[in-house]
Amino acid sequence: MKQTVFIIGLGLIGGSLALGLKRNNDVKVIGYDANTHALRTAKRIGVIDEMAVYMKDAAGFADIIIFATPVNETIRLMNELASWKLKEQVIVTDTGSTKNEIMKAAVTLKEQGITFIGGHPMAGSHKSGIEAARAHLFENAYYLLTPFPNESKDNMNRLSSLLGVTKAKVVQVSAEEHDHMTAVVSHFPHLVAASLVHQLAVENEQFPFTKQLAAGGFRDLTRIASSNPIMWRDITLQNRYELSNQLQAWIDEMIKLQNLLLQSDAEDIETYFRTAKKVRDELPINEQGAMFAVYDLYVDVPDYPGVISEITGYLAKDRISITNLRIVETRVDVFGILVISFQTMEDRAKAVECIAKNTTFETYIS
């Protein structure tokens, strides 16, 4: 049976969901975005089947409505939706990075007999907007659902099987568990990344050369500081109490670390790093357990002007998308190591072939 999905907010996540869901030929995607450029682009490049002019009208045709807007905007729109005329069996969901406040807003919908199941795909990037949308974004990622405790099995199955086509792993958690766990692994790291960049900016005023020295480690740790500030403003506001607890734990940890350093006990310091390494090395970073998998390819490149744009040009010509690009080591002799990151193993394999076809540069996977 053909299903109509209405996606509100056609940025990185809404656009990627539209592309992912359209893999199922029985799904028709109608899209809406407050930004008319994003809306028209989504239609022009085939991310959506139809454009909605008025949200309220399009919503009436939908079997599933998905909010993929910044979380404060989602709550505002959920309150508006309460007065729209919808299909009786419609399921309303969202993609927001927070769940407590969203589920509180959903109580009004529930009281009116509208089914709302909270959702959060645990995949994404620091990029935003329709141009960054990719059909495979959710493959192998967890997709968390936060239903009301008494939600019907039938509705859960309907939503899970719709989302299943994105190849995400759909898992059910409570909104409270969700906001606690995502504070630890996603929201709090964002505060750390932003604060490290602020610290660099302050240092850089006194020592303007510092910025030039920001190498791989600093860049790896702070990539997410380049994300959409509006989206993160809303997330951190909604999850402020969990974040305040995380910040306190971090401050305590930093004081512990400061003492460890000042005591200068080499063995204790080594143990601190050794334990962190063990935990980090054991994180599920393979295809089965990846939250944000990145597939790196190392390329030995000769040091001549334009070599990087030459390689990215070959990749672009073969329509292979990259998520990140950096030089990890620039040797004083003739070669440097270029690290190109891909979102899928297939893209990386295609890149190996593409580079071999066009150049004599060695590529390897660490």
Ligand SMILES: NC(=O)C1=CN([C@@H]2O[C@H](COP(=O)(O)OP(=O)(O)OC[C@H]3O[C@@H](n4cnc5c(N)ncnc54)[C@H](O)[C@@H]3O)[C@@H](O)[C@H]2O)C=CC1
């Ligand atoms: N960026 C990421 O990596 C992830 C984001 N999320 C969540 O997904 C949601 C969307 O995030 P992104 O797609 O990254 O943001 P985005 O900035 O790429 O896209 C958001 C879109 O919503 C549109 N929009 C804003 N207000 C609107 C309104 N009132 N009506 C209609 N459209 C409106 C914007 O014009 C924009 O096109 C957020 O709630 C975010 O917390 C979830 C997982 C990952």
Ligand SMILES: O=C(O)C(=O)Cc1ccc(O)cc1
């Ligand atoms: O860029 C990254 O690694 C991210 O952390 C992306 C991300 C952002 C927000 C989410 O709610 C989930 C994933």
